[in-house]
Amino acid sequence: MTIRHDGLRVRWLGYATARVDDGETVVYIDPGRYGVLTGDWGPPAGIDTRHPAGPAYDARDGDVVLVTHDHHYDPDGIRRVAAPDATLVVYEGVDAERAGRPPSPETLAAEEGYDLVRIGERARVEAAGVPVRSLPAYNDPDGPRANPDGSVTHPEGFGVGYRFVVDDVSILWPGDTDVLPFHDGLDVSLFLANISGSVCMNREEAAGLADRLDPDLVLPIHYDTQAFLQADSAAFAADVAGRGVPVVLDEGWA
Template identity: 30%
Template sequence: MGVTIRWLGHASFQIKANEKVVYFDLYRSKKLREKVPDKLEPASVVLVTHSHNDHCFPEAINEVRNEDTIVVAPKDCGDKLDYAFESLKPGEGSTFHDIEVKAVHAYNVKRFRSPGNPFHPKGFGVGYLVKVEGKTIYFAGDTDVIPEMNDLGSIDVALLPCGDTYTMDNKEAAEATKIIKPKAVIPMHTWDRSIDDFKKGIAGTSTKFVSLKEGEEFTIND
């Protein structure tokens, strides 16, 4: 059985493999609920990259959380999450319900609220490497192209932001893809903008470009 990746909109994904269900940055705004109205399956693990509202959204997490669910989030998400959760710093890893999770760096180097004040400073948030059923998924979080992308190892699918403003734009996401060399890449955090330049930017590489609409899924097969 393959590993299925479903885009729930914005930077939110559902990963399913056998009986395991993982969510990345689960966000359920009114607009996204209209596009993906389904009742979501209970979570084995919920991964949160940082505390911004469109990534750490307690209402949505509570809808999929039960007594067995493990939530992993940066410590400052404790201001929003009123229950115990796990936290991993970049470079740290652990196994939750047989799902291997490692936190990696995610930060801005060229996008700033004001001079010297990045939207996502180094150490504020994380990305995640998740290994499930032998497949490795890289969820980049909100990030620019950063040197640490050179050290991620073998990636089956990379989930990369490309909407600009707070993260990489299309051309930078293509640059990141060439650095990471995943077997497949899925755009996210697009702000409903065109992703054509992202696709064009990796033409001729061995990476498969997978464009999903909200609610659509992609299966990693053996």
Template identity: 25%
Template sequence: MIIMTISIRWLGHSSFQINVDEKVIYVDLYRSKQLRERVPDALDPATLVLATHSHNDHCFPEAINEVRNSETTVIAPADCSEKIGSEITSLTPGEETTVQGITIKAVHAYNVKRFRSPGNPYHPKGFGVGYLINAEDKTIYFAGDTDVIPEMKELESIDVALLPCGDTYTMDNRDAAEATRIIKPKIVVPMHTWDKSVDDFKKQVEKETDVEFKHLKEGESFSI
């Protein structure tokens, strides 16, 4: 039996490249001038591109067009279609699809305590999603832009959790540590940090859980 390795590479901000054998998945691919300077490598053609919501730093048409070809499947909320300018597959929380043996399931992602103005969250419920990516009997949870939400209690058997912790629009370090305690992944990786320190996140995870904390440098990868 051939055992395939899954590699996870942080491209900066909330952008990740996930390789499953020869298949390439990009999640929330964002290639600002600053990120291109930090990770200048040319990117591989995509099997799958996932976008969690239509904000420009998560649904960035220029970057998507760089990696997309006629065989690429793009999965994103419906309001991303006008930005991307091509046919997409949209999943609402609870829905899933399988592409070349990789199963993608949408889950909830939203704010409960971070607001533009009173009663107006940055990411209202139903605006965006997170994703469960299942391949080779491994499950990766990409949280999207979210606070700690009740639906996290429903997540099970997560191998890797990719969690935002930069505050303002998403969880902060304390919240992300709480989410880690709830989800109980084998590995947790911080993202959407806005270049802020993740030390408090790391300290809480290492003190209160048995979860492995991986703080990647931009362009760095690891395998599971």
């Protein structure tokens, strides 16, 4: 379904994919993977998923497409959402060969006619009139998602999050990350909260961050697509609402 917020329309399309538009400019974050845009997605065994499943999605209307890291890089997903003259903003650390999903962002942009901006870990760019700021996104090697040897799924330098602005509304997609100290100082109107826990902040940590950010609205995404992403979104919403922060769930195509 479509969530309306301060002149914006927002849809969670599955996994880490969200669409934001103000009637003139369309921005997508991390499109594709796991069949969420091809119509092939099915509930993984063992979880009572609330993840939206729907038909194949092939809008090709995105003015800006933001990609945070290897795990969320999907050339087919990008093709399905990007307009012919789209600007791709892709973290400089994304490596298509390492991810196992060719072609590279450079080859994809050349083949399809997109503009490509490779962005650093702490950088600011303007893409199709949209101000974009990148933020480090990683798991703390001393934190709750570290293995006994200190290794983590998302080491520092592997990916980023994004704070971007559409029609004067600031949106935060932190990417696959733990809650980090610099998150608290961000000015955010819409917080796209990552609540899946096993590889990033869990719902309790995300609710605490929402409390400190005090955004105008919280919309959780990136949960339940795979069994390891299981999260109780209803409990998250109740927690956030109990802290006096507006929250909404987008869990269907109707």
